[in-house]
Amino acid sequence: MAAVKVRNVEKYFGATHVIRGVDIDIEDGQFTVLVGPSGCGKSTLLRMIAGLEEISEGEISIGARIVNQVPPKERDIAMVFQNYALYPHMTVFDNMAFSLKLARAPRAELEERVNKAAQILGLGQLLERYPRQLSGGQRQRVAMGRAIVRDPQVFLFDEPLSNLDAKLRVQMRSEIKELHQRLRTTSIYVTHDQIEAMTLADRIVVMHDGVVEQTGAPLDLYDHPANVFVAGFIGSPAMNFLPGVLRRQAAGDEIEFPDGTRLPRPDQALGEEGQEVIYGVRPEHLVLCEPGRGLPCSVVVVEPTGADTQILAQFGSVELTAVFRERHDLAPSSRVDLLPEAGRAHLFDAASGRVLRAA
Numbered sequence: 193m194a195a196v197k198v199r200n201v202e203k204y205f206g207a208t209h210v211i212r213g214v215d216i217d218i219e220d221g222q223f224t225v226l227v228g229p230s231g232c233g234k235s236t237l238l239r240m241i242a243g244l245e246e247i248s249e250g251e252i253s254i255g256a257r258i259v260n261q262v263p264p265k266e267r268d269i270a271m272v273f274q275n276y277a278l279y280p281h282m283t284v285f286d287n288m289a290f291s292l293k294l295a296r297a298p299r300a301e302l303e304e305r306v307n308k309a310a311q312i313l314g315l316g317q318l319l320e321r322y323p324r325q326l327s328g329g330q331r332q333r334v335a336m337g338r339a340i341v342r343d344p345q346v347f348l349f350d351e352p353l354s355n356l357d358a359k360l361r362v363q364m365r366s367e368i369k370e371l372h373q374r375l376r377t378t379s380i381y382v383t384h385d386q387i388e389a390m391t392l393a394d395r396i397v398v399m400h401d402g403v404v405e406q407t408g409a410p411l412d413l414y415d416h417p418a419n420v421f422v423a424g425f426i427g428s429p430a431m432n433f434l435p436g437v438l439r440r441q442a443a444g445d446e447i448e449f450p451d452g453t454r455l456p457r458p459d460q461a462l463g464e465e466g467q468e469v470i471y472g473v474r475p476e477h478l479v480l481c482e483p484g485r486g487l488p489c490s491v492v493v494v495e496p497t498g499a500d501t502q503i504l505a506q507f508g509s510v511e512l513t514a515v516f517r518e519r520h521d522l523a524p525s526s527r528v529d530l531l532p533e534a535g536r537a538h539l540f541d542a543a544s545g546r547v548l549r550a551a
């Protein structure tokens with residue numbers, strides 16, 4: 193196992209600046225997820241760590257060693273891709289043994305390592321099968337098996353579950369987490385799926401347009417997003433954003449919305465009189481209240497899932513999403529008043545998108 197450091201890394205493809213000054217510190221044994229929308233540079237960064245893509249500027253180190261000039265096969269990493277890339281003409285055993293054979297491992301060691309990985313992944317009965325005789329989940333497990341047998345310093349995953357159906361994805365997600373809890377190998381996992389990031393990561397790195405927007409533990413990012421981008425990206429359904437203006441008052445600052453409605457300023461938020469702000473509140477942090485106390489809205493759609501009730505409601509020009517644990521029978525077009533739970537709202541500067549929070 194090893195720590196991984198990414199220092200001031202830049203990547204250009206010709207004139208296109210794809211990675212723009214990225215710094216990441218990954219501790220030994222940690223499971224780090226790089227998450228962000230498609231095209232933000234996650235795979236490029238991972239491929240630079242793997243040595244499959246040249247580093248334009250900056251430094252990447254694995255353990256004590258700067259690896260900029262180290263070829264991929266000498267970096268002691270193993271990578272698992274989205275399209276498992278199994279060899280179709282080889283059995284599961286041979287697929288898993290392939291890299292060890294290339295490295296001329298002795299037969300006994302090779303068998304021991306493959307059998308151990310197969311046992312960890314529940315592939316023991318499938319070693320003589322060919323990839324076409326396996327389900328999607330089994331193939332993905334073989335792909336992971338190939339990585340495990342090498343006992344690398346670092347596992348790199350690039351959207352390994354994207355080709356699986358929803359149910360299998362959830363199952364494999366738990367398996368990967370369990371695997372990490374067992375092996376404790378430093379892991380870097382790329383996904384565009386924030387739920388995958390939240391559920392798997394010790395630490396999440398949120399990327400956007402080639403820069404790191406925020407790094408932190410999953411619940412830290414959820415509770416304390418540093419800016420509008422992270423606030424909107426982490427959490428599902430997404431946070432509601434309401435443009436407003438900060439009003440300083442002796443009796444307590446307020447946020448004024450375009451229709452004149454006012455709410456108390458979120459506790460920790462700082463700001464100037466007249467400052468344009470964005471008031472953020474998660475769907476699960478809205479409660480129903482009496483008329484006059486919250487945001488007057490008109491119900492658009494009610495969506496019961498059984499476990500909870502999701503409501504879309506119009507507040508001025510903003511469509512708000514609210515999720516309640518209780519069941520509510522609300523007619524479309526009827527009036528509801530929604531109030532953010534005390535201490536749960538966020539305030540951002542409208543111009544910069546940065547959170548307004550006392551240090």
Ligand SMILES: Nc1ncnc2c1ncn2[C@@H]1O[C@H](COP(=O)(O)OP(=O)(O)O)[C@@H](O)[C@H]1O
Pocket residue numbers: 205208210228229230231232233234235236237
């Ligand atoms: N080999 C390449 N040549 C030119 N542009 C590339 C190449 N690989 C990736 N890109 C561009 O770099 C950006 C980041 O791509 P990528 O790292 O694959 O994003 P992600 O994995 O986050 O979806 C995209 O705009 C993509 O088009």
Ligand SMILES: [Mg+2]
Pocket residue numbers: 234235236
């Ligand atoms: Mg990618």
